[in-house]
Amino acid sequence: MDDNDVGTAAVRAEELVKVYGRGDAEVRALDGVSVAFEKGAFTAIMGPSGSGKSTLMHCLAGLDTATSGRIFLGDDEISGAGDRRLTELRRDRIGFVFQAFNLLPVLTAEENMLLPMRLAGRRPSDEWRDHVVTRLGLDGRLRHLPHELSGGQQQRVAVARALLPQPDVVFADEPAGNLDSRSGAEVLGLLRASVRETGQTVVMVTHDPVAASYADRVVLLADGRPAGEIAAPTPDTVLDTMRRLGTAALQEVR
Numbered sequence: 001m002d003d004n005d006v007g008t009a010a011v012r013a014e015e016l017v018k019v020y021g022r023g024d025a026e027v028r029a030l031d032g033v034s035v036a037f038e039k040g041a042f043t044a045i046m047g048p049s050g051s052g053k054s055t056l057m058h059c060l061a062g063l064d065t066a067t068s069g070r071i072f073l074g075d076d077e078i079s080g081a082g083d084r085r086l087t088e089l090r091r092d093r094i095g096f097v098f099q100a101f102n103l104l105p106v107l108t109a110e111e112n113m114l115l116p117m118r119l120a121g122r123r124p125s126d127e128w129r130d131h132v133v134t135r136l137g138l139d140g141r142l143r144h145l146p147h148e149l150s151g152g153q154q155q156r157v158a159v160a161r162a163l164l165p166q167p168d169v170v171f172a173d174e175p176a177g178n179l180d181s182r183s184g185a186e187v188l189g190l191l192r193a194s195v196r197e198t199g200q201t202v203v204m205v206t207h208d209p210v211a212a213s214y215a216d217r218v219v220l221l222a223d224g225r226p227a228g229e230i231a232a233p234t235p236d237t238v239l240d241t242m243r244r245l246g247t248a249a250l251q252e253v254r
Helices: 003-008 053-060 083-092 109-119 126-135 151-163 181-198 235-244 247-253
Strands: 009-020 027-038 042-046 068-073 094-098 169-173 202-205 217-222 225-231
Touching: 009 053, 027 053, 027 068, 027 217, 027 225, 042 053, 042 181, 053 169, 053 202, 083 094, 094 151, 109 151, 126 151, 126 181, 151 169, 151 181, 169 181, 181 202, 217 235, 225 235
Parallel strands: 042 202, 042 217, 094 169, 169 202
Antiparallel strands: 009 027, 009 068, 217 225
8 A cells, every 4th residue: 555545545444453253263354454445436345255345344434343453534543443433433424325224114215314414413405415315316205214115215215325424435335235136236326426426435345246347446355365456347357356266256246
């Protein structure tokens, strides 16, 4: 990781280690990972099952604590931050899109979208709110409860919830994993558009070569260590690279 990576990084890790268990049961989920994620770019994290990709994202997002190493959100070091500070960072500077949508069933689509900002005592400008709602095709769905929406519509609400605070970075964990291929492509396209149109930074964990092809770059992990990168990925280049990482990776992405 050179000085230029540091200066343009929305989030980065230096020599990150995450160990679970002790003694014979010890597992090194991350083993000295140094990586930077560029501002205004869409990056996918991929690797075989057990490679550490979800652990890396959880540590970068302040959802899990690394055993050692350093994490920076922009110029601010967040490794070692207390629970209160991490809660503030997740609320104010980080957006999340999860595979399971994580919408509150008793709130309307609009209330779910605005909930994190309301809890923080903030509200988006009317112009930005209208832009996000229109861009995501939610104009006619704002008063609907989650059970009245399709899976694709629920994930659009989750994307809107992540984008409205205009966070430093949006972390997406298998955002198309629970969707049919058409809805999944729409959600991935919307994340791609948020990068191109507004300069949003998106970091996505996925096992799917097609989903990864929406990204500008793929960061590869294997056995908790960096295993290369793919620039301008296509489904074929991702699949070929995953094949080279081993038969376990090939079976996961099928």
